[in-house]
Amino acid sequence: MIQVENLTKKFNGTPAVSDVSFSVEEGEVLGFLGPNGAGKTTTMRAITGFLPATSGRVTVGGFDVFASPIEARRRIGYLPEHPPLYAEMTVAGYLRFVARIKGVPSSDLGFELDRVMETARIDHMGGRIISRLSRGYRQRVGLAQALVGDPPVLILDEPTVGLDPKQIHEVRELIRSWKGRHTVVLSTHILPEVEQTCHRVAIIARGRIVAVGTPAHLVERLERAARIVMDVAAPAGEAAAALGGVPGVADVRVLDASDERARLEVEAAGVGADVEPELARAIVERGWGLFGMQSSTMSLEDIFLELTTDEPPGGEAAS
Amino acid sequence: MRNVLTIVGRELRSYFVSPVAYVVLGVFVLLSGVFFQAILVQTLQMVQTIQAQSFGGTPQPVDVPGEISRQYFGTLGVILLFMLPMITMGLFSEERKRGTIELLLTAPVTDLQLVAGKFGAAVAFYAVLLGVTLAPISTLFLYADPAVGPLVTAYLGLFLYGASLLALGLFVSTLTENQIAAGVMTFGLILWLWIVDVLGGAAGGTMRAVLTRLSILTPLGDFMNGVLAVSNLVFYMSLAALGLFLTYRSIDAWRWKG
Ligand SMILES: Nc1ncnc2c1ncn2[C@@H]1O[C@H](COP(=O)(O)OP(=O)(O)OP(=O)(O)O)[C@@H](O)[C@H]1O
Ligand SMILES: [Mg+2]
Numbered sequence: 001m002i003q004v005e006n007l008t009k010k011f012n013g014t015p016a017v018s019d020v021s022f023s024v025e026e027g028e029v030l031g032f033l034g035p036n037g038a039g040k041t042t043t044m045r046a047i048t049g050f051l052p053a054t055s056g057r058v059t060v061g062g063f064d065v066f067a068s069p070i071e072a073r074r075r076i077g078y079l080p081e082h083p084p085l086y087a088e089m090t091v092a093g094y095l096r097f098v099a100r101i102k103g104v105p106s107s108d109l110g111f112e113l114d115r116v117m118e119t120a121r122i123d124h125m126g127g128r129i130i131s132r133l134s135r136g137y138r139q140r141v142g143l144a145q146a147l148v149g150d151p152p153v154l155i156l157d158e159p160t161v162g163l164d165p166k167q168i169h170e171v172r173e174l175i176r177s178w179k180g181r182h183t184v185v186l187s188t189h190i191l192p193e194v195e196q197t198c199h200r201v202a203i204i205a206r207g208r209i210v211a212v213g214t215p216a217h218l219v220e221r222l223e224r225a226a227r228i229v230m231d232v233a234a235p236a237g238e239a240a241a242a243l244g245g246v247p248g249v250a251d252v253r254v255l256d257a258s259d260e261r262a263r264l265e266v267e268a269a270g271v272g273a274d275v276e277p278e279l280a281r282a283i284v285e286r287g288w289g290l291f292g293m294q295s296s297t298m299s300l301e302d303i304f305l306e307l308t309t310d311e312p313p314g315g316e317a318a319s
Numbered sequence: 320m321r322n323v324l325t326i327v328g329r330e331l332r333s334y335f336v337s338p339v340a341y342v343v344l345g346v347f348v349l350l351s352g353v354f355f356q357a358i359l360v361q362t363l364q365m366v367q368t369i370q371a372q373s374f375g376g377t378p379q380p381v382d383v384p385g386e387i388s389r390q391y392f393g394t395l396g397v398i399l400l401f402m403l404p405m406i407t408m409g410l411f412s413e414e415r416k417r418g419t420i421e422l423l424l425t426a427p428v429t430d431l432q433l434v435a436g437k438f439g440a441a442v443a444f445y446a447v448l449l450g451v452t453l454a455p456i457s458t459l460f461l462y463a464d465p466a467v468g469p470l471v472t473a474y475l476g477l478f479l480y481g482a483s484l485l486a487l488g489l490f491v492s493t494l495t496e497n498q499i500a501a502g503v504m505t506f507g508l509i510l511w512l513w514i515v516d517v518l519g520g521a522a523g524g525t526m527r528a529v530l531t532r533l534s535i536l537t538p539l540g541d542f543m544n545g546v547l548a549v550s551n552l553v554f555y556m557s558l559a560a561l562g563l564f565l566t567y568r569s570i571d572a573w574r575w576k577g
Pocket of ligand 2: 040041042081157
């Protein structure tokens, strides 16, 4: 339903998104996960045609968003990062305007407004002036706006921002209920949100996609991935090289080294095999002493940080 | 077409819930009313003076209603210089500031329809302003028998004059997110287009002729005298077309800049 091919977007020569490719199947919910400034909003704006790509191609429902923008936009409901509201209008007046510019036939207008207002839980708010609404209610009006016309594709930029916990839960339930009916791309910084609502997750950092997979797949990868801290009696460099040669080891870091003793941290990639016995053998075979070994699985948050930052987590906070 | 009308409708409604429309309308009604009154009194005094000076002989005929309406329209042209920037200043700048441009530019509406809708709303509001001036003009019909032809051409002239300045103002409102800045820039631009013929006065020869020709008020004078010249129609229409074209291009440029 949505195809993004080698999307690059530069602002004044600086790339905000570089060579991003992914696709979303019909009825699928894709979560976009990434820290601030990662390029989530920029990617979504390229999908909706608000910002044309510097290079690359985006198609929605088979229509190129740049070459046939009107056809593509007819299929998209979009909730931008800042809900695009006219403060002086009433909720119903605003939604009626949105319905008209989206081409909802006049005869269906009343029905359509009732439907989206009920879905976004603002059915009693029709007569209220938007500027007097609380932030959470504005977000709901923004969501209602995206749903007008029942578009097959929904692009939601941080849909649960500003909502209370009950409403967050409701919106997540709502998105879940769309599975199979709407093709959804949503962005968030919140991991559990992705786990609860999405079929697939794309993790984006510094304008590049660093991982794509089902939440279960990611979780599995996390659970298998392990950090093992080893205390050995060996020269640090040699020990690190030996451990690095063990199959399934992704990375070895020297935490501490003094005379003949070293403390090393080994990171095992998610291959599934238990690497601990192999690690122990690698040390013992070379005639070194093994004083201790402690392994810990990485939390979801750790992996997220791991995937999206250059600095090792838990280091000195920048001040 | 439906898209254009939807945008016009929303814009007009928002004019009338914001204070801007009422301020513009109020100030315009007040100023034009005061000037009409002053022009009326002045013209009547002038007629009396002429009659008194002509003693026994037949006085020179004076087209009193014609004189009044010409002066009145001339004054309107100047008052409008101040009012027109306020009509267009927020049209695009506010959309950008509030982020609603993201809704408009991702809706199944072409850029051309968007520009047409915004321009249509500005012109419709301007038509309301012009409509207000029909009241004093119609009183002339109660007391005299003004020639209808020059009145029709004068209104046509004022309409085209306003529309061309609104198109330029629309363009300026795409240049900034700050509507006050857009208003001031538009005012400056209009003022400059107005006084080029003053600059022309300092120059001489063909330069002077060209600069006088460029002043936005020059063709208006012809319209008020009942003269309908193709060159004047073309002048205002091409100015409007230029403004709309620049607006269209400017929206396209934002998309790329982001
Ligand atoms: N209009 C713009 N002009 C210049 N740079 C921009 C523009 N929009 C975004 N950027 C830059 O592009 C990068 C990606 O921004 P983007 O808004 O896509 O991030 P994001 O993932 O949505 O972040 P957040 O989680 O904070 O919303 C940032 O470095 C940002 O400064
Ligand atoms: Mg963002």
